[in-house]
Amino acid sequence: MTQETYIFASHLDLAQHIRKESAGLLQARLSDSLDLEAQLKQAHWNVKGRDFFQLHELFDKLHGEIEDLTDTLAERITTIGGIADGRVQTTSAKTTLYEYPLQAKGGAAHLKAVAAALAEFGKHLRADIDKAAAIGDADTADVFTEVSRAVDKQLWFVEAHLVEE
Numbered sequence: 676m677t678q679e680t681y682i683f684a685s686h687l688d689l690a691q692h693i694r695k696e697s698a699g700l701l702q703a704r705l706s707d708s709l710d711l712e713a714q715l716k717q718a719h720w721n722v723k724g725r726d727f728f729q730l731h732e733l734f735d736k737l738h739g740e741i742e743d744l745t746d747t748l749a750e751r752i753t754t755i756g757g758i759a760d761g762r763v764q765t766t767s768a769k770t771t772l773y774e775y776p777l778q779a780k781g782g783a784a785h786l787k788a789v790a791a792a793l794a795e796f797g798k799h800l801r802a803d804i805d806k807a808a809a810i811g812d813a814d815t816a817d818v819f820t821e822v823s824r825a826v827d828k829q830l831w832f833v834e835a836h837l838v839e840e
């Protein structure tokens with residue numbers, strides 16, 4: 676099932692061992708990101724209650740943004756010579772996000788579930804910024820920075836709904 680990170684030969688001026696390590700970091704977040712896409716659709720489809728329509732729309736907007744960021748992570752892997760593994764089997768085996776609660780019903784339950792997933796994803800991304808920088812791959816660190824900045828903003832949007840007025 677799991678395979679050694681494969682790296683194609685490239686004229687890119689990053690050593691193969693650096694590209695291999697970066698591809699491993701990126702692949703871990705790619706699995707998370709694909710899981711998060713599915714989680715946001717889960718929220719989009721199943722949320723109920725008085726705020727149904729705006730949350731239904733919000734979760735779909737967040738899904739669209741995460742879809743683009745997933746592409747950014749995957750294409751950084753292929754840019755540095757790796758194989759982006761977007762198979763559902765890999766995503767299921769490797770995601771580090773919490774399993775989405777199937778019974779979530781009202782807006783607050785979905786907002787809390789989505790907030791937990793975004794916070795967990797953001798935490799891992801922030802750690803990866805430093806890891807990529809430490810191995811000498813500033814561009815991959817920049818990708819993680821771009822994704823984590825967007826995810827932090829999403830968390831703000833979601834958490835703002837949970838503040839008592």
Ligand SMILES: [Fe+2]
Nearest residue numbers: 719720731735
């Ligand atoms: Fe839809």
